[in-house]
Amino acid sequence: xxxxxxAVQRTLERLFEAFNRHDAExxxxxxxxxxxxxxxxxPEAFGRRFxxxxxxxxxxxxxxxxxxxxxxxxxxxxxxxDVGLSEWxxxxxxxxxxxxxxxxxxxxxxxxxxxxxxxxxxKDRPIQYxxxxxx
Numbered sequence: 001x002x003x004x005x006x007a008v009q010r011t012l013e014r015l016f017e018a019f020n021r022h023d024a025e026x027x028x029x030x031x032x033x034x035x036x037x038x039x040x041x042x043p044e045a046f047g048r049r050f051x052x053x054x055x056x057x058x059x060x061x062x063x064x065x066x067x068x069x070x071x072x073x074x075x076x077x078x079x080x081x082d083v084g085l086s087e088w089x090x091x092x093x094x095x096x097x098x099x100x101x102x103x104x105x106x107x108x109x110x111x112x113x114x115x116x117x118x119x120x121x122x123k124d125r126p127i128q129y130x131x132x133x134x135x
Contacts, residue, residue, distance in 0.1 A: 008079030040122035067092035084108035098127035
């Protein structure tokens with residue numbers, strides 16, 4: 001049986017694979033029914049909050065609709081007990097052609113092997129216009 005840290009890392013790997021396939025069902029399969037997702041941006045100090053699988057799945061469907069080419073390139077997943085951390089690079093093209101190319105991270109809380117809470121943090125960087133460049 002894998003250690004808790006290994007199980008957390010495997011779940012995070014599956015989650016980010018699902019993000020990059022734009023597969024909401026596979027994303028929410030990694031989460032508890034009452035999952036709480038605090039997005040990186042929004043009207044509150046914690047960003048915008050989505051509660052439950054339906055809301056979280058809808059939030060990601062909207063991201064994929066707004067940014068059809070969006071990807072999260074993971075640079076590291078770390079697990080310790082029932083807490084996980086993923087570091088990533090978010091890349092997407094806006095409808096006006098501007099590129100978003102920023103680093104960020106997610107902090108996760110797990111319950112019963114599933115994600116109970118996801119809190120996103122992302123660097124703030126001006127939109128890039130012209131030729132896309134990798135970080």
